[in-house]
Amino acid sequence: MYFYQGYWWLIIPAMLLGLYAQIKLMSTYRKYLRVEAASGLSGAEASREILNRAGLVDVPVEEVAGHLTDHYDPMKKALFLSSENYHGRSLASIGVAAHEAGHALQHQAAYFPLQFRMMMVPVTQFASYAWMGILLLGMFTGLFWKFLGIVIGIFAVLAFFQIITLPVEYDASRRAKQQLLALGIVRPEESRGVSSVLNAAALTYVAAMVSAVLELLRYIMIARDRD
Helix, strand or coil, X not given: CHHHHCCHHHHHHHHHHHHHHHHHHHHHHHHHHCCECCCCCCHHHHHHHHHHHCCCCCCCEEEECCCCCCEEECCXXXXXXXXXXXXXXXXXXXXXXXXXXXXXXXXXXXXXXXXXXXXXXXXXXXXXXXXXXXXXXXXXXXXXXXXXXXXXXXXHHHHHHHHHHHHHHHHHHHHXXXXXXXXXXXXXXXXXXXXXXXXXXXXXHHHHHHHHHHHHHHHHHHHHXXX
């Protein structure tokens, strides 16, 4: 069955890159989690400072459970930081918190890639759940090849979403590093540590994009062989 065997080797590079990205993120994050920032600010305090200076005093910074569950919710217009980074006073905690504040700054500036990604979220969420069901339906009904075009369309949406995510994440990190230095939250000699953490985090998004693109390519090649 092509679903299981067709061009399976395309998945290997994505798996290896994803594994490397996770190991890199965890090792870098843990390293700088042990380095306390000279400012003595916590992640919550640092992000609050960035938001306040940008006039976003109405954007709350809240604590959320979990490990590296930090995120900015554009619908609620709120920042959520994992307990470790909310209370942590390390370069890692401040860097992650500032990155999420960077997304709030993007939202304030109507940064187009962020707005476009927000528009794609409902479609992407549906596609993430739908593709497996469509594939299984095609296999059990013997209509695998008829449904393959739909699967390719779904993976095209997922791949495009991952591609548009990259500039959003890199720009948020750029804004974060800029604000941390401009506000004196980190010293110039500390910026290298912050950059290392944010670059490692960004690599996970690169891995996700590569995985989505290769999976799309895999199904396109399977469909091509059928023609």
